[in-house]
Amino acid sequence: MWTRQPLLDNGTMVRRVHRLVKRANLAGWLFVVLLSAVLEAVVRLFELQDSLPPPSATLHALADGMVSGTLPGELVTTLESYAVGLALAIVGGVVLGVAIGSSRTLLDASFVVIEFLRPIPAVALIPLAILFFGVGVPMRRLLIAYGALWPILINTLYGVRGTDQVLHDVAATSGVTRVGRLVRVTLPAALPSIATGIRVSASLALLVGVTAEFVIGTEGIGSYMQRQQLAYQLPELYAAIVLVGLLGYVINVGLRVTEQRVVFWVGEKRMTGR
Amino acid sequence: MIAALLNRVVPRLLGVLVFAAALGIWEVWARSEESFLVPPMSAVAERAWQVWPTADFLMPVAASLKRLAAGFAIGAGIGVVVGLMMGSSRRTRRTLEPLMEFSRAIPPVAIVPAAIVVLGLGDAMRIAVIAFAVCFPVLVNTIEGVRVVSPEARDTASILHVGSMGRTFRIYLPAALPSIVAGLRIAVSIGLLMVVISEFLGEGDGLGRYILFHQSQFNMPEMYGGILFLGLLGYVLNSLFLFAEHRVLTWHYGAAGVQAP
Numbered sequence: 015m016w017t018r019q020p021l022l023d024n025g026t027m028v029r030r031v032h033r034l035v036k037r038a039n040l041a042g043w044l045f046v047v048l049l050s051a052v053l054e055a056v057v058r059l060f061e062l063q064d065s066l067p068p069p070s071a072t073l074h075a076l077a078d079g080m081v082s083g084t085l086p087g088e089l090v091t092t093l094e095s096y097a098v099g100l101a102l103a104i105v106g107g108v109v110l111g112v113a114i115g116s117s118r119t120l121l122d123a124s125f126v127v128i129e130f131l132r133p134i135p136a137v138a139l140i141p142l143a144i145l146f147f148g149v150g151v152p153m154r155r156l157l158i159a160y161g162a163l164w165p166i167l168i169n170t171l172y173g174v175r176g177t178d179q180v181l182h183d184v185a186a187t188s189g190v191t192r193v194g195r196l197v198r199v200t201l202p203a204a205l206p207s208i209a210t211g212i213r214v215s216a217s218l219a220l221l222v223g224v225t226a227e228f229v230i231g232t233e234g235i236g237s238y239m240q241r242q243q244l245a246y247q248l249p250e251l252y253a254a255i256v257l258v259g260l261l262g263y264v265i266n267v268g269l270r271v272t273e274q275r276v277v278f279w280v281g282e283k284r285m286t287g288r
Numbered sequence: 289m290i291a292a293l294l295n296r297v298v299p300r301l302l303g304v305l306v307f308a309a310a311l312g313i314w315e316v317w318a319r320s321e322e323s324f325l326v327p328p329m330s331a332v333a334e335r336a337w338q339v340w341p342t343a344d345f346l347m348p349v350a351a352s353l354k355r356l357a358a359g360f361a362i363g364a365g366i367g368v369v370v371g372l373m374m375g376s377s378r379r380t381r382r383t384l385e386p387l388m389e390f391s392r393a394i395p396p397v398a399i400v401p402a403a404i405v406v407l408g409l410g411d412a413m414r415i416a417v418i419a420f421a422v423c424f425p426v427l428v429n430t431i432e433g434v435r436v437v438s439p440e441a442r443d444t445a446s447i448l449h450v451g452s453m454g455r456t457f458r459i460y461l462p463a464a465l466p467s468i469v470a471g472l473r474i475a476v477s478i479g480l481l482m483v484v485i486s487e488f489l490g491e492g493d494g495l496g497r498y499i500l501f502h503q504s505q506f507n508m509p510e511m512y513g514g515i516l517f518l519g520l521l522g523y524v525l526n527s528l529f530l531f532a533e534h535r536v537l538t539w540h541y542g543a544a545g546v547q548a549p
């Protein structure tokens with residue numbers, strides 16, 4: 015004979031609700047709403063609509079754009095190049111980083127070239143990339159990949175170099191093969207560092223992608239913004255800005271949550287510190 | 289002794305050698321291809337040697353640096369001040385956090401069209417977007433830096449009735465300094481990125497414009513030279529801040545009576 019246990023006892027329940035409320039940060043979101051209200055009033059009172067749309071108009075334009083499918087369409091175009099470019103950078107950065115990081119000779123041989131290429135801002139390559147690859151999707155993908163490569167490469171490299179040598183030796187004496195050591199020792203040890211690199215690259219890639227679209231102006235959310243600015247459609251322009259901000263926010267949070275799940279062993283300190 | 293010296297020099301030499309080999313391959317390949325898009329390395333170097341010391345090149349560089357300095361000063365100033373406020377008061381931090389998290393998720397280029405509408409196509413717009421981009425890394429790092437101040441230091445200060453101004457300048461700011469300088473280093477490369485982006489648009493001068501102009505004129509050596517100079521500039525600025533970071537860290541650990549790890 016057994017009695018059904020409630021899934022959560024009362025105390026846990028209360029604590030959970032409490033934590034949810036705390037995490038929701040009411041004060042912070044109230045502040046955002048309040049700021050928008052003040053902005054709305056100021057814009058309407060002083061008739062600043064020529065330089066700043068009232069937040070309500072922006073929201074309206076955002077809703078319209080979402081419903082009509084214009085904004086999602088542009089966003090998908092942007093995201094396509096973004097995803098492919100970032101994926102290329104992750105694969106390239108991790109492979110190169112592991113290779114260079116695990117060999118002293120390779121590191122010595124490549125560091126001058128890396129130090130030479132790394133500081134060149136990816137956006138400065140836009141004029142060159144146009145000449146090479148035209149103004150289409152391949153150019154944007156490669157530019158994004160190039161810009162996003164460096165943080166991942168460097169972080170992977172440091173992560174691999176920071177691997178505890180004792181772990182390697184233990185694995186080697188236990189008869190783990192080279193490939194096995196790579197997969198079971200080096201990669202897990204470098205994973206937190208790789209994750210950091212990917213997080214940095216993810217925002218950088220978005221910046222590079224939107225910039226390329228904005229400067230060249232053929233398609234994507236960046237070129238949509240440029241067109242709205244030229245047409246002086248301020249609510250539509252601000253709607254696109256808010257949307258890109260939301261996209262960046264979702265990417266940030268998504269990566270942070272994934273990072274905490276995947277590299278869960280890095281511990282509390284790193285998880286709370288951001 | 290000689291062996292030790294060799295051990296230190298040979299790896300460095302290998303890196304330089306590989307770099308030289310890469311330049312050599314570029315040279316040979318460009319010469320044999322006679323590609324219009326890729327001038328031989330020697331042509332780029334030669335043109336750089338001729339053009340870089342002249343006003344034609346130094347004026348745009350000076351203009352870009354001026355914009356970077358102005359935007360950086362404003363952005364970093366705002367970042368440090370707001371960061372100190374948010375770092376030292378939990379309530380302020382909680383209130384401003386959603387706004388900050390959202391604003392810093394916006395790729396800085398996205399506010400360029402909005403800045404153009406308000407400020408036009410001139411330098412005010414450029415400085416504003418540079419400041420916007422610079423602000424967030426500094427802000428985030430300042431908050432982090434202040435938050436690591438030990439509760440003991442906070443409590444001691446409040447027992448001794450150190451005012452909030454005194455606390456800010458004598459405890460929080462010095463404690464956060466290493467983190468702030470690290471933030472400044474990240475910010476300066478983002479600032480350089482924004483200098484180039486903002487100069488792609490509108491009229492005026494600057495390195496970004498210089499690169500775009502020579503691209504439109506198909507002056508390949510000049511364009512490559514401009515891009516390489518930007519890389520060089522980024523490298524020098526980064527090294528300067530790394531040096532500052534190191535100095536601040538040494539001083540920081542020295543003041544705390546601990547050896548730097």
